[in-house]
Amino acid sequence: MNQASGTSLIDLQNISKTYDSGTQALQSVSTSIAQGSFVSLLGPSGCGKSTLLRIIASLVQPTTGTVSWPSTGGVRPADIGFVFQDATLMPWASVLDNVYLPFKLQGRALKDVAPQIMDALARVGLADFAKSFPRELSGGMKMRVSIARALVTRPPVLLMDEPFAALDEFTREKLDDDLLALWQAENWTVIFVTHSVYESVYLSERVLVMGARPGRILHDMKIDEPHPRSRAFRATAAYGQRCAEISDALRHDAGAV
Numbered sequence: 001m002n003q004a005s006g007t008s009l010i011d012l013q014n015i016s017k018t019y020d021s022g023t024q025a026l027q028s029v030s031t032s033i034a035q036g037s038f039v040s041l042l043g044p045s046g047c048g049k050s051t052l053l054r055i056i057a058s059l060v061q062p063t064t065g066t067v068s069w070p071s072t073g074g075v076r077p078a079d080i081g082f083v084f085q086d087a088t089l090m091p092w093a094s095v096l097d098n099v100y101l102p103f104k105l106q107g108r109a110l111k112d113v114a115p116q117i118m119d120a121l122a123r124v125g126l127a128d129f130a131k132s133f134p135r136e137l138s139g140g141m142k143m144r145v146s147i148a149r150a151l152v153t154r155p156p157v158l159l160m161d162e163p164f165a166a167l168d169e170f171t172r173e174k175l176d177d178d179l180l181a182l183w184q185a186e187n188w189t190v191i192f193v194t195h196s197v198y199e200s201v202y203l204s205e206r207v208l209v210m211g212a213r214p215g216r217i218l219h220d221m222k223i224d225e226p227h228p229r230s231r232a233f234r235a236t237a238a239y240g241q242r243c244a245e246i247s248d249a250l251r252h253d254a255g256a257v
């Protein structure tokens, strides 16, 4: 249902980024992201993954090149969900108030949007924690709040920057599964940054393997295995083979033996 339909949602053309410090973070990145697809950006630390995600979100301007949105008349949708590596919750605010933030920034009254907030919390399994404070929650629960905050306004695109990297493996695998279920239910387009080969293969329809100095896309690899995927997928030969292929590509590019 969510398989890439071929309709391009985001076109990146010749994106380069040199920061004021002189660091060239990206060089000539060109690709298209299909509507409804789940794409991972995979690569070593410092290869420009976060920079590219921020450029897509218009949080950072490219030095050269363009980001266009062909299916929405060329312009970026007003609403894009962004999930950072740290849950970045406001510690003094309840879970409900944290998830209210995007609406608050739009000037909407809490009473008008409370049903959407409760719905978003239910979708990440936190319906009973609306009145809790971040300090009362585990790392995985905080990340769920952060995901609820990103999806509460129902954005068509979710950009996730190593969202589960700081979590233990058990929690990460659970959140990977929950994210896939949400992706299928919501018809999102997801761009997911990770440095984990295993996570990228498990989640994605497509993995863009990036290399550093300067950051660029080195390989565009399709992961054809069908969705929905479940834990059983992690035990299949196909999964192991794709992980090995991508690890080899990364190792080769890193110049290691």
Ligand SMILES: Nc1ncnc2c1ncn2[C@@H]1O[C@H](COP(=O)(O)OP(=O)(O)O)[C@@H](O)[C@H]1O
Binding pocket: 019, 020, 021, 023, 024, 025, 043, 044, 045, 046, 047, 048, 049, 050, 051, 052, 215
């Ligand atoms: N705001 C910034 N100012 C200067 N250099 C930056 C900034 N953000 C990132 N960089 C540099 O750009 C390169 C790519 O960084 P980044 O996009 O964060 O990579 P990744 O997310 O893959 O680790 C790195 O060399 C990093 O030090």
Ligand SMILES: [Mg+2]
Binding pocket: 049, 050, 051, 161
């Ligand atoms: Mg990063």
